[in-house]
Amino acid sequence: MIRVSGPRAAEALTRLAGPLPTPRRASLRQIADPDRGWLDEALVLWFPGPNTATGEDCAEIHCHGGRAVIRAIETALERGCGLRRAEAGEFTRRAFLNGRMDLLEAEALGDMLSAETELQRAVLASSAGGAASSRLAEWREEVLAASAAVEQELDFSDDDQGDLPPAPWRGALEEIGAQMDQWLATPSADRLRDGLRIVLAGPPNAGKSSLFNAILDEAAAIVSPIAGTTRDVIERPIALGGVPFLLVDTAGLRGEGADEIEQLGIMRAEGELGRADIILWLGPEGEGPAEALEVASMSDLPGAARKGQGAFHVSSTTRDGLADLIAHLVTLGRERLPKPGQVAVSRRQKERLADARESIRRAAGEDDLLIAGEALRQARHAMDAMLGTVATEDMLDALFGRFCIGK
Amino acid sequence: MQHYPIIVIGGGHAGVEAACVGARMGVRVGLVTMNASKIGAMSCNPAIGGLGKGHLVREVDAFDGVLGRAADVGAIHYRMLNRSKGSAVWGPRVQADRKLFGAAVRAQVAAEETLDVIAGEAAALVLEGGRVAGVELADGTRIGCEAAILCTGTFLGGILFRGEETFVGGRVGEGSAARLAAQLREAALPMARLKTGTPPRLDGRTIDWSQLDEQPSDDELWTMSPLSHGRANPQIFCAITRTNARAHEIIRANLSRSPLYSGAIGAQGPRYCPSIEDKIDRFGDRDGHQIFLEPEGLDTPLVYPNGISTSLPTDVQEDFLRAIDGLEQVRVVEPGYAVEYDHVDPRSLDRWLQLRSLPGLYCAGQINGTTGYEEAAAQGLVAGLHAASVVLERNPPALDRANSYIAVMVDDLTLHGVTEPYRMLTARAEYRLRLRANNASTRLTPLAIEAGCVHEERRAWFEVRAAARADVESALAADYGPAEMRALGFGATDDAGRQPLRDWTRFPGIDLSALQYAGLVPRETDSALLEEIGEDLHYAPYIARQDAELRELRANEQVALAPDFPFTEVPGLSNEMVERLSRARPDSLAQAGRVAGITPAAMAALLVYARKYHESRAA
Structure with a gap:
C-alpha cells in the first residue's frame, strides 16, 4: 500500500486514478500515468484533512505487491506529481505537529512500529491508541480541580466567597496517586522494546557459549541488529514464547592472573551483571550473584557437577532440560514485562510520572496550602511534559531524534 | 506650540504613576486632566491593596512609585489579609481617608519638578506619519509630544446605570471623554465593553455599630512602603454584618428592575466581585453574604459597605439595606450604580502597553480592561517607564513572570486579552513563592535604580x-x-x-x-x-x-518571534492556532506557550519553523 499525505494528495490521486472517490470509501480504479501509461488496477481511498491520521489530506493506493509495480507507481508520484518519499517516522511526526496525537501516543506508536513480538505490539497498542493519554488527561483534570480548590482557599479566604465550604481535594489526590503507582510498578516500555536482559555468567569453560547457542537455536531470532555487538560481550535479541529477550554472553569471570585484555572483558562482564534482569549462573553453586538462577550445564557428561534443589540441569548437546529452562524464562519474562492491557511508558516518561507522583504525595500531606498549591502546580507541569504540552528543545530533540534512528 | 516628550491623559492612579515615573527619570511630562483637584481620587472602595493587589502596591513602591506612600499617609486602618496562610500570599491592605490620600498623591505630583499638570479635556490625538505627535484639548489648544499615555479609566464612553435610569459619564458628577472615544473607535482599535459596579454610600451616623462585630486595625506596625514609618493617623475600626433572607427576598423580587437583568447592560462584569444581585441569583442557596462596613475617612460620616455593589433602583437599595442587622435606620447618601465602559483589547498592545498599530500611544489602567487602583497604577508605571526609556534611549528594566506580579499582569493582558475585568490574584503568578509582597524591594529596586527612576x-x-x-x-x-x-x-x-x-x-x-x-x-x-x-x-x-522549569522558560524566551513573524506560513498550524497567535502576537516561544489553547503540536511546529526562519534571516 502506498500512502500519500499533504496538500498535493488530491492532485496526485486525481492524476493517477481519475476523479476523487467518495471520502473514506474504497473504490477500484485503473492506475495510469499520462506519461507512462497503464500501471496497475488498485483500490484507492481518499481522506480529506484535517480528520485523518496525519491531519493532512491523505490518499491510499492499495496496489499489487510486486516490486516493479510499486516502483512504477512511486516513480509516477515522484516525477509526475512532484512528491517525495516520506522520511523515517515522518507520518507520525506530522500527526504530532498537526495535533492528531500527543507525545505519549507518538512515542508509543514509534515503539509499536518497531515491535517484533506479539507481546510488544499488544501492550503498546493501547498507549498508541490514546488509552494512556486519556487516563493521564483525567488525572490532570483532577489535579487541576484540586489546584482550583487550594487557590480558592488562598485567594478568596478573606473575601465574601471565603465562607464557601472548602472543597475536599486531598482524598481525590490519594486516589490518583494510587493509580499512578500502578503505572510506575509496570516495567517500562524500554524493556519491552529492547527485551529482558538474560546474562549468562560463570567462570571460563563453564559452558556459557554452548548454552548461549543452544538457547539461540530454540528461539525465534529477532532480526534487527543491535549496535555494539562487536565487543567481548555478545548480545542477541530473541523471542521465546512471544516474549522479547536480549541474550547476553559474557567473558568468563576469573579472579587474579587474567591478562590485561581478559581483565577488561571481565570488567565488562561485571557491568553486564549489574544491568541484567535475569542471570543464569553456570559456576559453582552459591558463588554467583544473589538472585541468579543456578544452572548446571554439561549435564550429559558423567563428571558434571550436580546442583541442589531448584537448579536447572541442562545439556547443550542432548538438549535435556533445555525446554524446562526456557519455559521458566518465558514465565519470568511474562511476569516482569508489562502485560497486554497494562500501560507501559518509556523510562523517560516514567521519570516524569514519578515526579508528578511525588508532587502529588507532597501536596496531599502538606498543611501549608501555599506549598501544597506549588506541589500541585509542579505535578501538572510534569504531566504536561508527558503529553508534550510543555514544548522545549529537549522534548523535541528526544522525540524526533528517536524517529530518525527508528522506523 | 507647547511640547512635552510625554503627555499623560488622565489623573487617576495609572496616569499619576505614568507621569511621575517619567518625571523621576528626568523627562518633562504633561499630565492632562479634566479636573486637577481630582487627581488621585478613589472612585470606588477607599482601600488600597489586598490579595494579589498588595503585591502590586509594593512592587510599584519598589520603583519609588506614588501609591504605597500615599496609602500610608491616608491610612486609617491596616489589615494583613491571609495572615494564617504562607507569607507569599499575605495581602497587605489599608483603608485610606479619601481626602488625605488624594492630597498625598497631589503633593507627590506637585513635588516632581519636571511634571506639569494641564487642566483640560483631551479631545483628540494629533497623528503624524502613523505616530502620535500630540494631543488636542477641547478648547482647541494643541500640545506636541513624542509619546502619549492614555489613562482614561472608565471615562471612555462610560454609561452609568441605576435601576431604570442611565447617565453618561465615568463617575457620578463627571463628564465622559466621548470625543476621544469616538476617535479611537475610528482608528479601528479593537474595542469592547465591560461593566463594573459600586455599592451605595451610607451615613455612618445612622448605623447601629453597637450590635455589629468590630474589626480593628492590625496591631503590628507594618506599612505599605518601607519608606513610611508608623501610623500617620488615628486608626479606626470596621464592622461586619451580613445580608439575610429578608434582604435576599427584596432583591429577588426586584431583579427585573436591575439593568443587569433587564438586558440594559450586556457587558461582562467581574466574576470574583459580583454585584449583590448576581450573588443572590447565582448562589441562591446561601443564607447570607458578608458586608464589611468601611469608614471612608476621619472627618466624614460616609461608610462604604464592601460586598454589595448594586445597580438596583434607589428605593430597592434602601429597602434591602434596612432589612440588614445594624442598618435598620440607615440613610443612603449616594446610591450604588453600575458603569459600562469601553476598553481597548489589550492584545493590540506590546509588552510595554504600547499600541502596535500606533507607535507612541500607550494605554494603561482600566482602559485595558482591568479593575482596581493597584492594577491601574502598575500599568501606568510600566507604560511610563518605557515611554521615558525611549525618550532617554535607555533599556527599560527586564521584567518577567519570575520577578514580578507587574509582568504577570502585563503578560496576561497582552497575550490573553480580557473577558471580564482583570483583577490580580496570587494564583495568576506561577512563581509566587519567590514573589512575596515583603521582598518586592529586594526583587525590583535594583532594577529601578538601574532604570534611573528612584529619588x-x-x-x-x-x-x-x-x-x-x-x-x-x-x-x-x-x-x-x-x-x-x-x-x-x-x-x-x-x-x-x-x-x-x-x-x-x-x-x-x-x-x-x-x-x-x-x-x-x-x-x-x-x-x-x-x-x-x-x-x-x-x-x-x-x-x-523550580530551577529546571525556569531554565526551560528562559530558553524558550530566547527563541524570539519577530514582530512580523509569519504565523500563516508555519506548516502544520491550524487556522485556529494561526488566528490565536496572530491576535496575541507573542514575541517569544515562551509567550506563545502561554497563549490560551495553543497545543503542544502548535508549539513544536512553531519551534521548528522559528529555527529555520531565523537561521535563514541571519544568513
Whole structure:
C-alpha cells in the first residue's frame, strides 16, 4: 500500500486514478500515468484533512505487491506529481505537529512500529491508541480541580466567597496517586522494546557459549541488529514464547592472573551483571550473584557437577532440560514485562510520572496550602511534559531524534 | 506650540504613576486632566491593596512609585489579609481617608519638578506619519509630544446605570471623554465593553455599630512602603454584618428592575466581585453574604459597605439595606450604580502597553480592561517607564513572570486579552513563592535604580538595606559545629555535624530571631529584613525545584518571534492556532506557550519553523 499525505494528495490521486472517490470509501480504479501509461488496477481511498491520521489530506493506493509495480507507481508520484518519499517516522511526526496525537501516543506508536513480538505490539497498542493519554488527561483534570480548590482557599479566604465550604481535594489526590503507582510498578516500555536482559555468567569453560547457542537455536531470532555487538560481550535479541529477550554472553569471570585484555572483558562482564534482569549462573553453586538462577550445564557428561534443589540441569548437546529452562524464562519474562492491557511508558516518561507522583504525595500531606498549591502546580507541569504540552528543545530533540534512528 | 516628550491623559492612579515615573527619570511630562483637584481620587472602595493587589502596591513602591506612600499617609486602618496562610500570599491592605490620600498623591505630583499638570479635556490625538505627535484639548489648544499615555479609566464612553435610569459619564458628577472615544473607535482599535459596579454610600451616623462585630486595625506596625514609618493617623475600626433572607427576598423580587437583568447592560462584569444581585441569583442557596462596613475617612460620616455593589433602583437599595442587622435606620447618601465602559483589547498592545498599530500611544489602567487602583497604577508605571526609556534611549528594566506580579499582569493582558475585568490574584503568578509582597524591594529596586527612576531617599535607603542584608548573608554562611551551638544554648546533637548557620535554621528551636538574640546575626538588623531572609530560607527548597522549569522558560524566551513573524506560513498550524497567535502576537516561544489553547503540536511546529526562519534571516 502506498500512502500519500499533504496538500498535493488530491492532485496526485486525481492524476493517477481519475476523479476523487467518495471520502473514506474504497473504490477500484485503473492506475495510469499520462506519461507512462497503464500501471496497475488498485483500490484507492481518499481522506480529506484535517480528520485523518496525519491531519493532512491523505490518499491510499492499495496496489499489487510486486516490486516493479510499486516502483512504477512511486516513480509516477515522484516525477509526475512532484512528491517525495516520506522520511523515517515522518507520518507520525506530522500527526504530532498537526495535533492528531500527543507525545505519549507518538512515542508509543514509534515503539509499536518497531515491535517484533506479539507481546510488544499488544501492550503498546493501547498507549498508541490514546488509552494512556486519556487516563493521564483525567488525572490532570483532577489535579487541576484540586489546584482550583487550594487557590480558592488562598485567594478568596478573606473575601465574601471565603465562607464557601472548602472543597475536599486531598482524598481525590490519594486516589490518583494510587493509580499512578500502578503505572510506575509496570516495567517500562524500554524493556519491552529492547527485551529482558538474560546474562549468562560463570567462570571460563563453564559452558556459557554452548548454552548461549543452544538457547539461540530454540528461539525465534529477532532480526534487527543491535549496535555494539562487536565487543567481548555478545548480545542477541530473541523471542521465546512471544516474549522479547536480549541474550547476553559474557567473558568468563576469573579472579587474579587474567591478562590485561581478559581483565577488561571481565570488567565488562561485571557491568553486564549489574544491568541484567535475569542471570543464569553456570559456576559453582552459591558463588554467583544473589538472585541468579543456578544452572548446571554439561549435564550429559558423567563428571558434571550436580546442583541442589531448584537448579536447572541442562545439556547443550542432548538438549535435556533445555525446554524446562526456557519455559521458566518465558514465565519470568511474562511476569516482569508489562502485560497486554497494562500501560507501559518509556523510562523517560516514567521519570516524569514519578515526579508528578511525588508532587502529588507532597501536596496531599502538606498543611501549608501555599506549598501544597506549588506541589500541585509542579505535578501538572510534569504531566504536561508527558503529553508534550510543555514544548522545549529537549522534548523535541528526544522525540524526533528517536524517529530518525527508528522506523 | 507647547511640547512635552510625554503627555499623560488622565489623573487617576495609572496616569499619576505614568507621569511621575517619567518625571523621576528626568523627562518633562504633561499630565492632562479634566479636573486637577481630582487627581488621585478613589472612585470606588477607599482601600488600597489586598490579595494579589498588595503585591502590586509594593512592587510599584519598589520603583519609588506614588501609591504605597500615599496609602500610608491616608491610612486609617491596616489589615494583613491571609495572615494564617504562607507569607507569599499575605495581602497587605489599608483603608485610606479619601481626602488625605488624594492630597498625598497631589503633593507627590506637585513635588516632581519636571511634571506639569494641564487642566483640560483631551479631545483628540494629533497623528503624524502613523505616530502620535500630540494631543488636542477641547478648547482647541494643541500640545506636541513624542509619546502619549492614555489613562482614561472608565471615562471612555462610560454609561452609568441605576435601576431604570442611565447617565453618561465615568463617575457620578463627571463628564465622559466621548470625543476621544469616538476617535479611537475610528482608528479601528479593537474595542469592547465591560461593566463594573459600586455599592451605595451610607451615613455612618445612622448605623447601629453597637450590635455589629468590630474589626480593628492590625496591631503590628507594618506599612505599605518601607519608606513610611508608623501610623500617620488615628486608626479606626470596621464592622461586619451580613445580608439575610429578608434582604435576599427584596432583591429577588426586584431583579427585573436591575439593568443587569433587564438586558440594559450586556457587558461582562467581574466574576470574583459580583454585584449583590448576581450573588443572590447565582448562589441562591446561601443564607447570607458578608458586608464589611468601611469608614471612608476621619472627618466624614460616609461608610462604604464592601460586598454589595448594586445597580438596583434607589428605593430597592434602601429597602434591602434596612432589612440588614445594624442598618435598620440607615440613610443612603449616594446610591450604588453600575458603569459600562469601553476598553481597548489589550492584545493590540506590546509588552510595554504600547499600541502596535500606533507607535507612541500607550494605554494603561482600566482602559485595558482591568479593575482596581493597584492594577491601574502598575500599568501606568510600566507604560511610563518605557515611554521615558525611549525618550532617554535607555533599556527599560527586564521584567518577567519570575520577578514580578507587574509582568504577570502585563503578560496576561497582552497575550490573553480580557473577558471580564482583570483583577490580580496570587494564583495568576506561577512563581509566587519567590514573589512575596515583603521582598518586592529586594526583587525590583535594583532594577529601578538601574532604570534611573528612584529619588535619592529611596536609593540611600536601599543601599543601607542591601549592606545589612549582605551582613546577615555572610553571618549565615559561617560554619558552626554542634558543640558551638550547644555552648550558645541551642539544642544540637553531634550527628548534625559542622554546617553553615543557614542550615542550622532547619533544626527546631533555631530561627533567625533566636540567632540574632544569641548574637550570631547582627543585632542591629531590622526585623522586617530578618523576616524576609527567614522566609527566603523557608521557601528555598521549594524554589530550588523550580530551577529546571525556569531554565526551560528562559530558553524558550530566547527563541524570539519577530514582530512580523509569519504565523500563516508555519506548516502544520491550524487556522485556529494561526488566528490565536496572530491576535496575541507573542514575541517569544515562551509567550506563545502561554497563549490560551495553543497545543503542544502548535508549539513544536512553531519551534521548528522559528529555527529555520531565523537561521535563514541571519544568513
